[in-house]
Amino acid sequence: MGETNYLELRLGDVLARIAASDQSPGGGSAAALTVAVAAGLVAMVARCSHGSWSEGPGVAAQALAIQERVVPLADTDARAWDEALTALRNAGDTDSGGDFELERKLELAAAVPLEIAQLGADVAALAALAGERCEGAYHADAAAAAALAAGGARAAAHLVRANLAVRDGDERLRRAHVSEQAALDAAERALRLIR
Amino acid sequence: MAELSSLTDAGLVQRCRAGDDEAWNALVERFSRYVYAISTQGFRLSGPDAEDVFQEVFTRVYTRLHTLRNDAAIRPWIAQLTRRVCIDTVAARKREQPTGEPIGEEVEDVLQELDEAFAVREALAGLPDHCQEMLDRFFTRDESYRTISSELDLPMGTIASRIARCLTRLRDTLEGRSSPSEGSRE
Numbered sequence: 001m002g003e004t005n006y007l008e009l010r011l012g013d014v015l016a017r018i019a020a021s022d023q024s025p026g027g028g029s030a031a032a033l034t035v036a037v038a039a040g041l042v043a044m045v046a047r048c049s050h051g052s053w054s055e056g057p058g059v060a061a062q063a064l065a066i067q068e069r070v071v072p073l074a075d076t077d078a079r080a081w082d083e084a085l086t087a088l089r090n091a092g093d094t095d096s097g098g099d100f101e102l103e104r105k106l107e108l109a110a111a112v113p114l115e116i117a118q119l120g121a122d123v124a125a126l127a128a129l130a131g132e133r134c135e136g137a138y139h140a141d142a143a144a145a146a147a148l149a150a151g152g153a154r155a156a157a158h159l160v161r162a163n164l165a166v167r168d169g170d171e172r173l174r175r176a177h178v179s180e181q182a183a184l185d186a187a188e189r190a191l192r193l194i195r
Numbered sequence: 196m197a198e199l200s201s202l203t204d205a206g207l208v209q210r211c212r213a214g215d216d217e218a219w220n221a222l223v224e225r226f227s228r229y230v231y232a233i234s235t236q237g238f239r240l241s242g243p244d245a246e247d248v249f250q251e252v253f254t255r256v257y258t259r260l261h262t263l264r265n266d267a268a269i270r271p272w273i274a275q276l277t278r279r280v281c282i283d284t285v286a287a288r289k290r291e292q293p294t295g296e297p298i299g300e301e302v303e304d305v306l307q308e309l310d311e312a313f314a315v316r317e318a319l320a321g322l323p324d325h326c327q328e329m330l331d332r333f334f335t336r337d338e339s340y341r342t343i344s345s346e347l348d349l350p351m352g353t354i355a356s357r358i359a360r361c362l363t364r365l366r367d368t369l370e371g372r373s374s375p376s377e378g379s380r381e
Binding site: 055058059061118121178179182 | 333334337339340341351352355356358359360361362363366
């Protein structure tokens, strides 16, 4: 499976790839792209509020930096998941490295969504901040960004929990939960502002 | 060396003109990454060629420093010298192995990006330590707000705002910087 730069694909092609019968790109890639879209919305809100909010440009810069980090994870996740599936199919085959190789692939497949969840939490926090400080006309967009980021974080945290290599008491479970909860709390704050 | 590293570019040049050997070492150290970046990233020179450019550029700086009219303009002057040496090197390589690839706008774009990157680096060095730390952790080390909060023992809800304020200071520093307009008499 070759590398894919999602920034170079047309939106229709991205959606078609997600909808195709292949198992990747799947939920992790979709979560990464959702967080990236949310980060873009935060940047828009922060930039539009520049006149009344001196920190706006700095918040936009942070949102774009996170977006730059999270987009490549859509491809990284798809590739990691693909390799984990291949290893799962070959489980028990001694020529392919056996259980050790499977464990290694599953570890990687868990690490990527964990990072996506963390970035989703950060975007949700930025969106909540933007919602509190931006001009009134953009409150709804900030809340939408927070909800999307929280959705991405939640989906990614779910994928960490579903990973076969992650067992009860695993530190990654705790971190995924912390990120998910932080993102949901931030989204709740942002949504409360427009109710 | 610590004292020299805090000197302005103009101050360092003045010390070099006065024949201070340590100042020369500090000047090479201050601009070595810049020269190396121009040759490797801007002109895509390989290791040995980049080394040759490095040697030639600093030899010219040493022998021609007296031609620099504005001491504060040492950086654009070194950039100009480096470009000339790189172009000569590329031209020499083409005579040996013609590739047909022109030195075009792409190089200029890369050099402009490098200039901006080094300007940001300098401005960053002038910010308070806590700002340097915040911006480095977030933008260079890609740390999350939670990690920064935990490492610096700061409330997590304040991290994004603190980074934004530091970015504002960085922007103010960059916009307030004077751009040396005079180069050398060359």
